[in-house]
Amino acid sequence: MLNLSYECPENFEGQTFTIMRVPAGKSLQGIITCSKPLGTPTHFWGGRTIPCTPPSCEACKAGSFSRYHFYTTVYDHRSQLHFLLELTAAAAEPIIQYGRDRGTTLGCGIRCNRIPEVSNGRIHIQTTMTDPQKYPIPEEPNLPAILSRLWNIPLEEIKTPDTKKIIPAIEISPESKLRHANRLRQTISNNGGK
Numbered sequence: 001m002l003n004l005s006y007e008c009p010e011n012f013e014g015q016t017f018t019i020m021r022v023p024a025g026k027s028l029q030g031i032i033t034c035s036k037p038l039g040t041p042t043h044f045w046g047g048r049t050i051p052c053t054p055p056s057c058e059a060c061k062a063g064s065f066s067r068y069h070f071y072t073t074v075y076d077h078r079s080q081l082h083f084l085l086e087l088t089a090a091a092a093e094p095i096i097q098y099g100r101d102r103g104t105t106l107g108c109g110i111r112c113n114r115i116p117e118v119s120n121g122r123i124h125i126q127t128t129m130t131d132p133q134k135y136p137i138p139e140e141p142n143l144p145a146i147l148s149r150l151w152n153i154p155l156e157e158i159k160t161p162d163t164k165k166i167i168p169a170i171e172i173s174p175e176s177k178l179r180h181a182n183r184l185r186q187t188i189s190n191n192g193g194k
């Protein structure tokens, strides 16, 4: 049976993000809506860009070379399109540098062009600070979740720099704590207290 409704289901995961690449002969503009772009080695495999997933990477086994790509979400206020931008590591460098300088890439205005204006032309990105009063930044999307959907890889199988390693707590008895403290004191005095 086909069920039609006027309402979104409660577990609706939100909008999908179209993946965009910098076109030739036209500039791509927008504001970055994520605080840190994420990068990973990828392969051009089966007619599309897929992530390299060692140790069981089919593309690696077939001898396909990998290329590092960065992913960031971008909002274009003119078209009101919120999309996923794919960039090579070299092209993404100005954005990464903006993040290093300011601690976040959120709100970073970008203008991307290809020089020369051909499909494989080098990507040049100009970054600027933007006024959030004039150009409000949409709520930060969950970038790993977007990539999980894009590549059909369960979120649990995606490791991000923020993934916390769960280390089981070790019970330390008061005696061994004391021994450890004494050993530490000994080491410090052996090093001349430095």
Ligand SMILES: [Zn+2]
Pocket: 043, 051, 052, 053, 054, 057, 058, 059, 060, 061, 066
């Ligand atoms: Zn691979």
